Amino acid sequence: MSANPLKVEARGDRLALDAGRTPVASSEPGLPQRSLALRASGWLLVALVVASWVFVVSEPSAHVGDLISRETLDHGRDFLQQLAGVGEARPAYRDPGQWRQAARLAYRTLAMSVLAIGFATIGTLLTVMAGARPVLDEGRPWPRTLLFGLTRAAWIFSRAVPELVWALLIIFVFSPGILAGALALGLHNFGVLGRLCAEVVENLDRRPIRAVRSAGAGRGQTLLYAVLPSALPAFLTFVLYRWEVVIRTTIVVGFVSAAGLGREFRLALSFFHYSDVTLLVLVYVLLVFAVDATSVGLRRLAR
Amino acid sequence: MFELVDATKRYGPLVALAPLSLTITAGERLALMGPSGSGKTTLLHLLAGVIQPDEGRVAIAGRSTETLRPGRDLARLVGVMAQGFDLVPSLAVVHNVLAGRLGEWGIGRSLLSLVFPRELPLAQAALNRVGVGTKLYERTARLSGGEQQRVALARLLVQQPRAILADEPVSSVDPARAEDLLTLLVEVAAEDGRTLIASMHAVPLALRYFSRVIALRHGHLVFDRATTAVTEADLTALYDLRQEEARDVR
The missing domain is CATH 1.10.3720.10 (MetI-like)
Incomplete structure (x- = not known):
């Protein structure tokens, strides 16, 4: 990609030497353009992220709901309390x-x-x-x-x-x-x-x-x-x-x-x-x- | 000291050096000249015995380079000075200088010397001779480009080869230091009647410090004569051709 403008310039120079007129760079083909593939891949990324989330949440076997269920929260709280040694006379870390x-x-x-x-x-x-x-x-x-x-x-x-x-x-x-x-x-x-x-x-x-x-x-x-x-x-x-x-x-x-x-x-x-x-x-x-x-x-x- | 007989070197389809025959006698001061890619470095490498010709032969002091294995034998004959990138940056200056003695040392002595430098007076004398005597224990990477060149020269003094080959010895230092360095190089070479061969970019310096000039272009010999016999016309030819080339490329 980066070699292209150079090539165009060199060709322009010779045109100028040969025919004594200024080269019209903008009419040259092969100038760098914002790539269509790049833009398309951007939109594809967005679509992919949305579709993935829809799939994960709607898939019943993934148990996404469990992540924030009552039960999970209870287990989590109990475990944290045990880690903190709540109710112990002398937790190990003291x-x-x-x-x-x-x-x-x-x-x-x-x-x-x-x-x-x-x-x-x-x-x-x-x-x-x-x-x-x-x-x-x-x-x-x-x-x-x-x-x-x-x-x-x-x-x-x-x-x-x-x-x-x-x-x-x-x-x-x-x-x-x-x-x-x-x-x-x-x-x-x-x-x-x-x-x-x-x-x-x-x-x-x-x-x-x-x-x-x-x-x-x-x-x-x-x-x-x-x-x-x-x-x-x-x-x-x-x-x-x-x-x-x-x-x-x-x-x-x-x-x-x-x-x-x-x-x-x-x-x-x-x-x-x-x-x-x-x-x-x-x-x-x-x-x-x-x-x-x-x-x-x-x-x-x-x- | 050196003899080339129809020595040729190719890299793929590119002819780096067309068949070249020449004789260099001991004690000559020879400058290689020519535009970039003309074959100067290839010729220098052939003379140093680090590459072998595809055809023809190269002999150093009467021995074909094919029979000279890299290492001690070759190091006694030729010492190479590259463009100032040939020192080990992380080593102290003293070890870079003493590396010139490795051909004479065994492996045990070499290892010991990295801890307790051997033959210290020799290294000190060499560094004094080239004017960087105070840098003995400094890390080589801390030295300026010009100082590093001098350390490289000190290594050659310790190595004591019969010929010194220098690849663009002054291309990376400023003009004033270039003169100092060349003076030193020529003096050092003259002391023991050593042969000095250097590829040179700067024409005036080449003419002032060397006794013979070999000019190459596209791997072909353009002229080979005593510095005193080089004419304006020779140089114009070399440089006009050079401009023509530049136009061809475009």
């Missing part, structure tokens, strides 16, 4: 002993997340060069191509399986606990980080890398002096970002790997200890908040 207990769990959860991102980072650093397209254009023997394919496949596989599923599989082998949860989280994030970091390497400026190579560096030295120094800051950013994601996922993995806040959360729900649930959610939110703040701070430092 008990210092319970807080200390939750803080210990939060610490273990934090440990699980650090362990998980540590596993993922080590795995990534060990495989990233094998799984990135080559930065030096010097051709590649077939074993490297094979290794590249295998690494990519491993990444895809490990990130295609969600953390929760990894955890369910791992507790068949390891006893449930922090380590099992960390492994599950680490495996999934290994695939995610591997791909993100490989992209960093592939998008590096090639000129400094070639220059170091031409200064006499071998492959390993080129990695040390050109590739890694350029890529590490970006790696760090991604690692910290994934750490934030990991801490948010620990609670779900904790459900099944029987570790940290997730486990207590499930137990409290099962035993109808609703004010315990409130406490755990509060502590969890604080933990996530602290990790996010730390990560943002560290990322700023890395820049």
Whole structure:
């Protein structure tokens, strides 16, 4: 689209040179016009939104009415009151002993997340060069191509399986606990980080890398002096970002790997200890908040 | 020092360099001239041994570039200076300079040097020589374009190749600094009788600092003569042709 006016102008210039008259740009075909397709799609969007709502509300099996029924409101109110500990002599969130207990769990959860991102980072650093397209254009023997394919496949596989599923599989082998949860989280994030970091390497400026190579560096030295120094800051950013994601996922993995806040959360729900649930959610939110703040701070430092 | 025999390079249907034969003796100061896309950079890359000719052959110090593997052997013969984008921005200046020693170092020493810089006096001397001695531990990204060029030159001083190939060494610095940089480049090359080959855009600078000019257009040799023998007519020819091309494109 944007090339069109230029073309018209160039043609106009030559007309002016050839025949000595000013070009009549407005009569030229192919001038940008407000696209009919664009307008039509706008109206289509409006029609689609209206039709969807009509369908959802009129469809009996969707139970849309239940969302605001008397019954739902009652259930909701009861649950909120239980969470707030109405009628309890001492709700969990007002008990210092319970807080200390939750803080210990939060610490273990934090440990699980650090362990998980540590596993993922080590795995990534060990495989990233094998799984990135080559930065030096010097051709590649077939074993490297094979290794590249295998690494990519491993990444895809490990990130295609969600953390929760990894955890369910791992507790068949390891006893449930922090380590099992960390492994599950680490495996999934290994695939995610591997791909993100490989992209960093592939998008590096090639000129400094070639220059170091031409200064006499071998492959390993080129990695040390050109590739890694350029890529590490970006790696760090991604690692910290994934750490934030990991801490948010620990609670779900904790459900099944029987570790940290997730486990207590499930137990409290099962035993109808609703004010315990409130406490755990509060502590969890604080933990996530602290990790996010730390990560943002560290990322700023890395820049 | 360099010998080309009917060296040809094509990129698809585009002839980047038509069969070219020439000999460059050690210690020459040679400027490559010609409009953009004339084949200067291709020729420079052939001389640097980073690309191979499709036909013909290129030899550096009597050895065919096909037998020279990238790495130490090549680095001892030719040092390349690109347009100021060839330093690693996130590294300290000292490591960028010492990268010139990598051909002589093993991997362990190279790794150690990133923590405790090795052969520090050498790096310091090279930086002093090019006039940025105070920047030793600064992050390279913080330096100005001109300073980065000097650091790149310091790396070549440490690398000590027998020939220096520079791709538009002064195109990204202002005119006053361009003269300083060229003076330095020529001095550094002259010290140990090194060959200097640079692609140049600015005609007056090319004529003032170099002893021989090779002019290319469309991958063909237009002229090859001593700077003192370059006539007004030569240059007019080169530049008239250039305007004609511009008209053709339109």
